[in-house]
Amino acid sequence: MSVEWRDIRTQRLLLRPLRPDDRDDVVAIQTDPRTNRHDPAPPTPAKAEVKLTAWLEHWTAHGFGYLAVVPLDSGEVVGVGGLQHVEFGGTPLLNLYYRLRPAVWGRGYATEMASAVVEWAERELPDFPVQISVNITNEASLRVAERLGFTACAEGFYDGALSRHFRRPRRPGRPG
Template identity: 45%
Template sequence: MFEADEIRTDRLLLRRVRDDDLPAAVEILSDPETNRFNPSGAPSAEEAGEMLAQWQVDWERDGIGYWAVVLPESGAVIGFGGLRFHTADEEPVLNLFYRFSPAHWGRGYAPEMARAAIDRADLAGTDRPVVIMTDLTNEPSQRVARKLGFAVAGEVQRSDGPMLVWRR
């Protein structure tokens, strides 16, 4: 559907996740600081590996999924994000996700990656809306959503608690 395993932005390389991203996935996804607003808490190393494996399945099955976010000059994976098929309140949507290493927060990387993902969805002409789901108290993630032109459209109840749903 989206046909792009790799995209370059002004400062980032966004590429399909792969097996050798496991150390970065464990480091970033299991970091308690990156999960400060996650009602379920930080995933274990094993759970982070399972997340990475699921994202690879998403790419194979759907032709879309979360990217590894890489600094091209160093090759360092600094985060993960992008779009994947999801259901919110029984509606098929594209979930926009972003999680970055705390050392790279505050540099505008999340909005830069997210804009590329949204542009890709717009080019593909999908009929699914792009949504962002945030914890009720996750102000940093909500700031990114607002920068992208999203507004709160409602609230969903998940097994781990309520989440705000943001739409463009």
């Protein structure tokens, strides 16, 4: 299933498709040791490039995916975030992901970006639940999931770490 994407502008952010020329920013964000504190197997630059290639392929196949997170006041790529199709426990769903440069932590960008893309998904892809998987030691991301109104639905090992999986409850009148 493919959808037609239109950039999202929030109060402070532009959320636009990742592009091949974002490679340097994506690799820097993905491989920064501070952004990988809760990752038991941090990506190397080569693995980060492979991830970016896969993310770009998702865009081609589905018309949406992980985004460049760009503050309107700076125009710089400060993060990657968004949604992708995944299967979890046999259920097709949308994985909510984000990773931001440490220089912008604490500004609420993760919650602002995630709220906007979840709202988009509920409107454009209502048949797919949105899930976020968080390492249980990542308190900041656990708080983001709570602020977004997600509820815990499972806990187990995921990507090499004990993780808590959250889903957004369906709004009345929505499928699922």
